[in-house]
Amino acid sequence: MKKFFSVEDVVNVYDLIKEAIYLKNNPYNFKYKNKTIGLVFFNPSLRTRISCQKAAFNLGCHTWILDLHKDSWKIEMSDGGIMKTTQEHLKEAISVMSMYCDILAVRTFPNLVNRDYDYNEVIFKKILNYSRVPVVNMESATLHPLQSLADIITIAEFTSFFKKTCKVVLSWAPHVKPLPHSVANSFSQWISKIKEVDFIITCPEGYNLSNKFSDGIGVRTIHNQNKAFENADFIYAKNWSSYSNYGKIICNGNDWMITKKKMKITNKAKFMHCLPVRRNVVVEDSVLDSKSSIVLEQSKNRIYSSQIIFKKIIESLS
Ligand code: CP
Secondary structure, three states: OEEEEOOOOOOOOOHHHHHHHHHHHHOOOOOOOOOOOEEEOOOOOOOHHHHHHHHHOOOOOOEEEEEEEEEEEEEOOOOEEEEEOOOOOOOHHHHEEEEEEEOOEEEOOOOOOOOHHHHHOHHHHHHHOOOOOOOOOOOOOOHHHHEEEEEEOOOOHHOOOOOOEEEEEEOOOOOOOOOHHOOOOOOHHHHOOOEEEEEEEEEEOOOOOOOHHHHHHHEEEEEEEHHHHHOOEEEEEOOOOOOOOOOOOOOOOOOOOOOOOOOOOOOOEEOOOOOOOOOOOOEOHHHOOOOOOOHHHHHHHHHHHHHHHHHHHHHHHH
C-alpha cells in the first residue's frame, strides 16, 4: 500500500479486516526497526492521536506528534499570496516534516464554507503532493477511513465475521454545532463493500449525504427514523451538517436523539458512535451506558485499524 486516503486504496476489505483481527490477537508479532511515523494534527484529537501511537508502538516504530493548531508556525494553505499574517507555507511544512519520518499521518478538517473546496479535498491533495513519504489520512475534509475500518472490524466481531445478513442503520442525530460529514461518508463507503450487510441511512429532510456516498453507491436514505430502526442489528449514530445547504444546521432535530424507546424498535441492536459524543444531545445516557453500547469496542479497534494500515505501508517501502 503506497498511501491510505480512502477505501479505494484497499485491495480487499474482507482480507484487511481479517488481518486486523489477526493483529488484535497477536499485536506484537511484527516488528519494524528504525521506522518513524509522524502524526500531524491541524485539528484536535483524543482517539486518533493515541491509538495511532499505540499502533506504532505495537509495530516497534517510533512516533513524533505535532499539533499544528497550537504548537507550530501559522501555516499558509493557499498558493500565490503575500504571507503577511501567516508564517510558513504548507508546501515547506509538509515537505520538511516528511523528511523526518517514513510515514506521514495527517488530520485536517473541512472549512464547511466552500463545498467544492472541501469535496475536492484541496488541502489533502496538496499534502499528498508535497510529502516525500506515504501519507495516511487521519481524517480529511470528507473522509475518516481509519474510523470506518475500526467500525467494520467491530461489526465483523459482533457478527462472527458477517456469518449471516445483518441490518446496519446510520442515523443522523442532533448536535449543537455544524459538524463535518467525514465519519458518515466514510462509513457509508466502507460498509457498502460488505455484501452481507443491509445498510440504510436515516436523516431529516435536507441532511442527505452527497450522492457520491449514498445513492451513487447504491445506499438508500429514508427520512423516517422509526421505520429505519425496525429489525436493525446495529444503530450507528452520528451528526453531520447539511450537504445541500452546505455546512449549515437546518433544523435542530431534537426528536432525532437516540433514546431507549427508539432502541426498543430494533432487533436488540448494538449502539455505535465514533466518539466524542455529547450525552443527552446525540444519545440518552440510558443507551450509551447500556449493555448494547459497543462504542468502547469501536475505540479499541482504532488501534488495529491503524496498525494494519501502518504495517501494509511499511511493508511496501522500498
Ligand atoms: N473518533 C475520533 O476520530 O476521535 P478523535 O477525534 O478523538 O480522534
